[in-house]
Amino acid sequence: MDLITLSTTAANLTPPRPIVSASSSLLKSRFPDSSSLVVTTNSSALSFSARAAGSGSGIKVGSPRSRVVMASTPSKPKIVTGDYGYVLEDVPHLTDYLPDLPTYPNPLQDNPAYSIVKQYFVHVDDTVPQKIVVHKDSPRGVHFRRAGPRQKVYFQSDEVHACIVTCGGLCPGLNTVIREIVYSLDYMYGVKRVLGIDGGYRGFYARNTINLTPKVVNDIHKRGGTILGTSRGGHDTMKIVDSIQDRGINQVYIIGGDGTQKGASVIFEEIRRRGLKVAVVGIPKTIDNDIPVIDRSFGFDTAVEEAQRAINAAHVEAESVENGIGLVKLMGRYSGFIAMYATLASRDVDCCLIPESPFYLEGEGGLFEFIEKRLKENGHMVIVIAEGAGQELLSESNQSKDASGNKLLQDIGLWMSQRIRDYFSTERKLGITLKYIDPTYMIRAVPSNASDNVYCTLLAQSAVHGAMAGYTGYTSGLVHGRQTYIPFYRITEKQNKVVITDRMWARLLSSTNQPSFMSVKDVEEEKKQEVSKGEGSDTQLLDNGNCAPDVLVTKEVSS
Numbered sequence: 001m002d003l004i005t006l007s008t009t010a011a012n013l014t015p016p017r018p019i020v021s022a023s024s025s026l027l028k029s030r031f032p033d034s035s036s037l038v039v040t041t042n043s044s045a046l047s048f049s050a051r052a053a054g055s056g057s058g059i060k061v062g063s064p065r066s067r068v069v070m071a072s073t074p075s076k077p078k079i080v081t082g083d084y085g086y087v088l089e090d091v092p093h094l095t096d097y098l099p100d101l102p103t104y105p106n107p108l109q110d111n112p113a114y115s116i117v118k119q120y121f122v123h124v125d126d127t128v129p130q131k132i133v134v135h136k137d138s139p140r141g142v143h144f145r146r147a148g149p150r151q152k153v154y155f156q157s158d159e160v161h162a163c164i165v166t167c168g169g170l171c172p173g174l175n176t177v178i179r180e181i182v183y184s185l186d187y188m189y190g191v192k193r194v195l196g197i198d199g200g201y202r203g204f205y206a207r208n209t210i211n212l213t214p215k216v217v218n219d220i221h222k223r224g225g226t227i228l229g230t231s232r233g234g235h236d237t238m239k240i241v242d243s244i245q246d247r248g249i250n251q252v253y254i255i256g257g258d259g260t261q262k263g264a265s266v267i268f269e270e271i272r273r274r275g276l277k278v279a280v281v282g283i284p285k286t287i288d289n290d291i292p293v294i295d296r297s298f299g300f301d302t303a304v305e306e307a308q309r310a311i312n313a314a315h316v317e318a319e320s321v322e323n324g325i326g327l328v329k330l331m332g333r334y335s336g337f338i339a340m341y342a343t344l345a346s347r348d349v350d351c352c353l354i355p356e357s358p359f360y361l362e363g364e365g366g367l368f369e370f371i372e373k374r375l376k377e378n379g380h381m382v383i384v385i386a387e388g389a390g391q392e393l394l395s396e397s398n399q400s401k402d403a404s405g406n407k408l409l410q411d412i413g414l415w416m417s418q419r420i421r422d423y424f425s426t427e428r429k430l431g432i433t434l435k436y437i438d439p440t441y442m443i444r445a446v447p448s449n450a451s452d453n454v455y456c457t458l459l460a461q462s463a464v465h466g467a468m469a470g471y472t473g474y475t476s477g478l479v480h481g482r483q484t485y486i487p488f489y490r491i492t493e494k495q496n497k498v499v500i501t502d503r504m505w506a507r508l509l510s511s512t513n514q515p516s517f518m519s520v521k522d523v524e525e526e527k528k529q530e531v532s533k534g535e536g537s538d539t540q541l542l543d544n545g546n547c548a549p550d551v552l553v554t555k556e557v558s559s
């Protein structure tokens with residue numbers, strides 16, 4: 001690993017306080033081979049102003065006693081550390097491997113919409129913390145680059161040939177993101193050439209393309225689905241990059257979930273390997289909200305809202321008969337966020353079952369006992385179950401997978417309906433009426449609601465600003481309400497899940513008053529596992545600041 005040290009003269013203006021280096025153990029655990037590009041500085045006022053000679057890294061360092069460690073492979077994580085445990089997990093830039101690219105003034109400076117905005121361009125040092133709840137002595141922790149327009153761009157308007165592709169399952173808001181990318185490119189940057197890739201990744205080499213203009217996409221946000229079509233499987237990196245190269249595409253906008261972002265990451269690697277001036281940008285899409293780091297994924301809000309209709313129907317049916325039970329199955333393969341938030345929103349749900357919280361049916365403290373208790377108390381009850389919950393209870397496990405390699409699940413809703421009916425009719429001799437509602441595809445096929453539409457717009461605009469500014473290999477995402485650029489590896493390294501030892505699940509349990517189905521021993525075990533995995537509140541939707549410490553950072557402070 002090369003080591004380049006840059007000295008600067010800027011004064012260290014920060015008040016004296018204990019320097020806690022959160023970064024080293026955090027970085028070591030994430031990048032054990034230490035081959036990442038690391039910039040350290042002892043000033044809290046990070047000012048990147050000098051390019052590391054010969055590296056082409058594009059990272060600029062100008063604070064006192066700065067040290068730059070350059071990796072020979074520029075696609076390795078770019079980490080900047082500063083005083084008081086400051087860590088920036090930076091995103092790649094085209095100049096990492098194409099150091100001599102020319103820059104141009106951002107055309108937005110002449111745009112009347114922005115000329116009145118004070119400080120419209122994002123400062124090069126602006127970063128967004130991953131954790132916003134800190135203690136007095138906490139290190140500053142991990143940060144991401146703030147998204148937004150830069151003063152200089154690396155593409156001229158008529159040089160840009162962009163493409164957009166949507167992959168994976170449907171999600172409300174896909175069309176809004178497509179629309180807003182096209183509008184942002186045209187209205188803000190004067191880009192006229194935008195191609196829509198038909199039918200997901202395989203569309204790069206097997207299908208037709210469609211020219212996307214503001215006129216073509218004008219009304220599409222009012223429709224569910226994706227006008228481009230989508231697919232699972234069919235990711236052939238070489239063929240995709242060949243197609244990008246052959247078509248002369250130089251900005252690739254890839255909208256999709258965890259699998260899609262993994263695909264985007266390998267496309268970026270191949271593009272970098274070929275030395276192409278092509279920005280690869282991911283826009284996170286997942287109705288399950290299983291993408292880590294970001295506050296929530298677009299379409300999630302709409303899905304939770306839409307799920308209310310099914311829960312309402314289940315409630316109406318259940319309360320209209322004696323011992324009525326309404327059972328609603330919602331999406332959520334590995335993450336129970338939709339079920340959890342739909343339950344919290346509804347107030348009519350008596351029990352919510354998610355993949356992260358194991359449960360059992362029979363015996364003391366089991367689901368059947370709870371159902372009987374609720375029926376006695378209220379005469380009816382509503383159960384919400386996520387599709388991935390209780391899969392371990394089903395005797396036959398399904399080994400089949402979809403085209404992307406995702407495990408196909410058994411229908412837990414149907415199975416559960418039957419088990420409840422059988423139990424009460426044969427074992428308890430209690431007449432119940434159970435209505436099973438499966439709104440799975442209804443909640444994701446709808447157009448996005450107002451709040452998701454705004455979110456999609458900001459995501460699309462941020463994605464475009466980043467590509468124009470020469471950033472690449474990143475996912476555009478919301479962190480604590482701020483638009484950021486997140487390196488692919490942070491998005492693909494793990495799945496976002498409901499942490500059942502965290503506050504949000506406790507809030508749900510106290511709202512429904514359902515059993516946790518866990519013994520004290522199970523809870524302790526779960527907590528230990530989360531500590532060893534480094535799980536914590538950073539994966540909790542809308543509850544990122546709930547004070548649960550970043551385990552990796554805490555370790556460092558106490559050592």
Ligand SMILES: Nc1ncnc2c1ncn2[C@@H]1O[C@H](COP(=O)(O)OP(=O)(O)OP(=O)(O)O)[C@@H](O)[C@H]1O
Pocket residue numbers: 167168169170200201202231232233234235256257258259260261262263264266285286287288403404406
């Ligand atoms: N590890 C991977 N490397 C390259 N491509 C991948 C990888 N995993 C998935 N893909 C590709 O990404 C696309 C979408 O993947 P997948 O079907 O898993 O959906 P997703 O993006 O995770 O969305 P969701 O699960 O929210 O519906 C597919 O075309 C698949 O081939």
Ligand SMILES: O=P(O)(O)OC[C@H]1O[C@](O)(CO)[C@@H](O)[C@@H]1O
Pocket residue numbers: 169170257287288331332333387402444
């Ligand atoms: O039937 P499809 O289109 O494969 O999608 C189903 C899956 O997609 C998701 O919505 C997102 O991964 C899951 O919740 C669900 O299991």
Ligand SMILES: [Mg+2]
Pocket residue numbers: 168257258259
């Ligand atoms: Mg997925």
